[in-house]
Amino acid sequence: MNKPAPNTATRHDDHLMSLDRVHRTFGALRALDDVSFDIRRGEVLGVAGPNGAGKTTLMNICTGALPITSGQIVFEGHRVDRMPPYRRCQMGIARTFQIPHIFSSMSVRENVALGADFGQGPRAHGDHDTHISNVLEITGLSNQANAPVTAANLITRKRIMLAAALATRPRVIFLDEPMAGLNHDEVESFVELFRDLHNALDLTLVIVEHKIRALAALSQRILILNFGSVLTIDTPEKVLADKAVIDIYLGTQNLA
């Protein structure tokens, strides 16, 4: 695959990905309305906001599931907003979904191998099997690698989807509500897992999550979307103390 020419005008070494005046409309509805922000290399960026604020749409336009209406998205100096999902994936942009997208008729290892195949491209590496084994190890799936996925519970399905995303050798993973449906102990174990992944790998994580305490524990910054616009983007401490954020979002959340 030929790499597109770098967009030097918008390149910034600290910025892995930049959104510039991005709009996404559905008919008259502005799901994303003039959204501009940068994702910093190596950060965990939390994304939160009320229902319908545009969080999933943001994931979709960054990863290629939806085109933008106007604006631009730059990743590692390259315009990516017109690229299909598989090309963005090969450049290092991966995602996971709120409801696990995995193949139940396949084994855990086969699901992860599909991710590795999908992520191949200009960054293809040598030892496929070792890479898959390493991903299974770091996601805690080694001891069930050859088991069929059929009987897996929700948290295991989420681990398999995460492992498949990691197998693509991403630079950034967009995670859409990774803690949804998990109980308190499972949330704690996922927070630990994300911390371990973030520390062990050269990874940037963008996490959409309603479980705001877990999100604050993980993130260096939190972006709050409201009616398709960026209300604020700052440290968890500042965002959680922001009166506008409390009024439009946190006041309606269960913070227990």
Ligand SMILES: Nc1ncnc2c1ncn2[C@@H]1O[C@H](COP(=O)(O)OP(=O)(O)OP(=O)(O)O)[C@@H](O)[C@H]1O
């Ligand atoms: N394919 C679509 N067609 C029409 N409208 C859509 C489509 N996808 C999203 N929307 C609308 O865009 C707005 C933003 O939706 P989105 O799913 O991005 O919000 P969200 O912040 O992820 O919400 P939630 O927290 O409930 O998941 C909503 O008003 C939604 O109804």
